[in-house]
Amino acid sequence: MRRVVITGLGAISPQGNDRESTWAGVCAGKSGAGPITQFEASTWPVKFACEVRDFKLSDDALLPQHHKYLNRPSEFGLAAAHEAMMDSGLCVKASGANGPIEKSIACDPELFGISIGAGIGAVSPKELASMLRSLAADGNYAELGRVVQEQTESRIFLRNHPGTLAYLLSARWNAQGPVTTVHTACASSGQSIGQAMLQIQRGEADVILAGGADSLAGELLLAGFCLLGALSRRNDDPKKASRPFDRDRDGFVASEGAAMLVLESRDRAVARGAKIYAEICGFGETESAFRITDLPPDGRGTVEAMQQAIAMAGLTPAEVGYVNAHGTSTEVNDRVECHAVQRVFGEERTDLCVSSTKSTTGHLISAAGALELMFCVLALRDQKVPPTINLENPISGCLFDFVPHHEKAFSREKPLRAALSNSIGFGGSNSAVLVKSHEDSQAEVGP
Amino acid sequence: MKMRRVAITGIGISTAVGDDLLTNISSWREGRTHFGAVAAASGLLGTAVKYAGECPEPPASRLPDRKVKKILTRKDVIGLVTALEAASDAGIRPGTQNFDPERFGMYVGAGSTQIKDLTPYFPLVRQCVQGGVFDSLKFGSEMMDLVNPMVVLQTLMNNTLCFAAIALDIRGVNSNFMDFNVSGLRAVGEAFRSVQTGRADLCLAGGVASPVEPFHVGTGVNSGYLARSAELSWSAAEILRPYDRERCGTVLSEGAAFLMLEDEGHAVSRGARILGYIDGYGAGSDGPVEFMHEESAPGLSGSVKRACREAGVDVEGKLFAPDLIIGHGNGVMRSDSVELNAYLSTIAPGTPLASIKAVTGELGEAAGVASCIAAVDALLQNSVPPTINFSGNFAADDPHAFSISPLAQACPSTRQALITQRSILGISCSLVISKS
Structure with a gap:
């Protein structure tokens, strides 16, 4: 079985329009929530969201003839993928006679794949x-197809x-x-990345660009989740609305964005001298x-997914130092997920860091798992984990460290060696998905 | 890693032809189509599409819980009923299995955007349009009173997976793919991998589609993908003409098809009937090609090579020689042409090739799985199904290398069948099935 490493990362999020600004915002505990700006929402039951701001898609991110196929999540996905590919060194800018040109590092196209977790999509x-x-105004839609055709x-x-x-x-x-x-709702990009890892392990690909893209900030999807009662209605204080694991949580905050990771066979990455962020080595679905x-009250399903990932990685729960929880800020999810984490890691694990970055990013739905796995990777790189903000009254009975309010650094004596990203879908x-530090003296670790 | 042999132990299929296996198989063998005039409720009045394959409404009695009809769309009802049929065919019924539910997985291909799923919004959206401008303030103030609160749950793409998992207590590996009309075959391929590598002991895998609706039809007509059946003199049964010189586009159909895949040892130990085996799987993509303007299908060639290599398909010269191919063949001029050319570089000349789409229509996400079922039957019968409406004449750009017939082709001995499927955006999957 081949080992798989991560050699490129890219992100577009309400925190920023690239990887590092996103990571900096999350670690600083900055809320990405604010009044909805994409449309006038002052009469809506929910008037705020975590929106991507000041975003413009670079022409480099897609083929010129493909602008006609773009929608908002696709634009985010293409931009995040471009950043990840350039970051991986598989594609580099070089000087040409008429300005900069792209040069690709040799990669057999037949062994290069794409694996994306995507949202359900909706017309505007x-x-x-x-x-x-x-x-006709009589509610007869028998001719709707004719209108689309015309x-x-x-x-x-x-x-x-x-x-x-x-x-x-x-x-x-x-x-x-x-x-x-x-598409498996909020589990989509966790699955897309995990499946990509398996494909590289089995030799079906050498490199896979994997991740997710979604936008819940458009009218019809946002309306759907308003109607379902799943969104926080803390309209008077949006930045306090996403409060995973807090006693006063009242729903999740709609968000949007994308995160992409370049997964590569370890042997190939080492051979080309690639920068290696981490090894991806565990997956449970x-x-x-x-x-x-x-969710079932006993956390069934969630427990087994985490156990599978840890077992596949050949680790014990005690070797995992950080869990980026699904932590949506909804009543049932957070309660059941806490119980599930306790079942997997033990009730006495006071040193286990469990944070929900949805407190700062909001819920990116199909892209959430990818973004949160990226945070796990960067946590390994920087030896610090991002906080759970707005956690004023934590769920009772959990002894692990929710990393409230502020990021937490790991010490040289007891470093963070493995981190797990958890996703739970409608x-x-x-x-x-589990990542661990890549220990290989021949490869540079982190940028 | 020790690879396990993967058996097919159950089949379920629902199409316009019928909602049971025998009716569908006999229609393929005999070349009988069941396309009909599009139902008014489909919203296609006045389009260039006159005919389609629409399923009869599944009776509520076939659902595990009649209340789920409140949440599920028509597509997901068809998917759920068909998935349960495949499980039942494999001898697995809700509440009766005595194996570990965490070793039972499910993979589904489902997920085309359908405008008809948004109908709960229509009345309010109409009220909110003034002079061509959408009034989001009015929409926001009235939606809680006027829109069905279940609308977002109804549009979840993974509903067939969710409700089949609940009904059958499936708690193992799972996923839902949205790769257009390759999704179902990919689901079978990924289920094959999961059983083969020991991640699951058995997996339900298949696809469901309900594309007879305005979004698919409007775009399909405009792009030239669909036959403009309202403007043709052919009868409904003559329109879809895979590989034929006079092919003029495809005909959409709704339906679902599922297989139960199982570790051979697991199947034998519980006394399950084995219908066939999956020997190999491959996936590929064309890369930078343009929708409806492709000039080749490297992704298809790549997927065929990978599947055949893994399956140990016989090699003649440098080309693979499966006993038969159930191809993608959707009757779209360019699509059929690049498909045939892709085989030219991978498959030995003279190999029997058939498409069942002239009978089933383009079943979207279920199409490749229906082809798998046709392949299982072809191997058992030693007979290649007919490609009806194929006149014997190829288009100018098409290679004449393969044996295509409007009549069933008897084969003295068949061992392995290749199944291929290619999406409208150049993503391909191939599978090799062998005889039990």
């Missing part, structure tokens, strides 16, 4: 309205399909190996088989 109400207004913009289906981003990435980076899109939105899918 403006697109929907333009179709509906052409129809619209001059014929790419509406592909632009809104969750699977299109993987195609755009495969086209941009000439990936001709396994290319796939996963389970189904809770309970209810569509609820529909019952769970994923857990």
Whole structure:
């Protein structure tokens, strides 16, 4: 079985439009929440979200003919992927006669894959309205297909399909190996990355660009989660709204963004002298088989996913120093997840750091697992873990360290060696991904 | 790592032809299509599409809990019923299994965006459009009273997976893929890997699609992917013409297809019937090619090579020689052409090739799984299913290297079948199935 390492990272988030600004914001405990700016929301039950701001997609991130297929999450995904690819050194800028040009490091296209966790996608109400207004006002939609057919913009289906981003990435980076899109709600990108790791382990690919992209800040999806009652309604103080593991939590905060990781066979990365952030070595995926939105009280499914990841990595729970929890700030998730973490790591693990970065980023849904795994990787690099902000009255009965308010640094004597990212999805899918420090004197660790 | 042999122990399929295996198999063998005029409820009145394959409404009695109909869309009801059918065919029924649920997995291909899933929003969206401008303030103030609060749960792409897992107590490996019409075959491939490598003892795997709706049809017509059946003189049964010179686009169908994959030892120990084996799987992508303008399909060639190599398919010269291919063949001019050319560089000349899509229609995410079921039957019958509407004439750019027939082709002995599927954006999966 081949070992797999992470050689590139990229992110777009409400904290910043690249990896390092995102990481700095999260570690500083900065809330990404604020009033919704993408549309006028003053009459909405929820008037705030964690939005990506001041974002502009670089032309370098996609093929020029593909602008017609873009939607908001795809733009985030392409930008994060571009950063990750440049960071990996698989693609570098070089000087050319007419300005900078890209040079790719030799990589067999047939052994280069894409694995993306993507959201459910939704047309914008403006697109929907333009179709509906052409129809009779009697609520008869029998001719809706005719209206779509007659619209001059014929790419509406592909632009809104969750699977299109993987195609755009495969086209941009000439990936001709396994290319796939996963949707298991909030577990999507944890699964997409875990499955990519398995594919490289089995030799089906040498390199896979893996991650997730999503946006819950658009009107129809945000409306859907408002209707479901899953979102915090702390409209008077949005920055205090995402409060995982706090007694006064009242729902999650909608967010958006993307995170991409370059996964590579360790032998290949070492041979080309790549910078290696960490080794990805554990993955668990389970189904809770309970209810569509609820979790079983005993944490079934979540427990087994974490146990599988730890076992696959050949570690014991005691060797894992940090869990980036799913921690959505909803009543049921946080209670059950705490119980599950206790079952896996033991009730007496007071030294185990368990933080939820959703307190600062909000919930990126299908992209959450990728972003949070990136935080685990950077925690190993910088030997510090990000905080859980707004944690004023922690859930009772948990002795582990929720890292409240401020980041926590690890000591040279007792370093952080392994970290686990936990994701729990609507529909019952769970994923857990484990990374550990890459110890190889021949390879540089971290940038 | 010790690789385990992966058996197929159960099958479920629902299409416009019927919601049981025997009806579907007999239609493939006999080349009978069941396309009909599109139902008014599908929202396609006035489009260039006149015919499609639409499933009968599954009776509520086939659901494990009738209340789930409140949450599930039509697509997911079809998916759930079909997944349970495959489990039942494998001898596994809710509450009866005596194996570890954590060793029982499920992979599904499901997830095309459907505008009809957004119908709970339609009345309010219409009210909120003034002079072409969307009034989000009005929408925000009225949505809590006027929109079904379950709408976001109804549109979750992983609902078939979720509800089948609950019904059958599936707690092991799982995923839901959204790779357009390759999704279902990918689900089977990934389930194969999970059983083969010991991550699961058995996995339910398949796909479900309900593309007969405005989004798919509008884009499909505009791009030239769909046959403009309302403007053609052909009958419904003649329109979809895989590999034929006069092919003019595909016909959409809804349906679902699922397989139960199982470690051979596990299957034998519980006395399960073995219908066939999966021997190899490969995936690939075309990379930088343009939708509907592709000139080759390197992703398909790559996936075929990987699947055949793993399966130990016979080699003639430098080309693989499976006993038959159930191909992607969707009747789209360019798609069929690049598919045939991809085989030219990978498959031995003369290999029998068939597409069942002229009978089933383009089943989207379920298509590749339906082809797997056709392959299992072909291997058992030593007969390649007919590619109806193939006149014997290839288009100018098509290689003539493979044996395609509008009639069933008898084979003296069949051992391994290759199944291929390619998405509209150039993503491909291939699988090799062998006889039990």
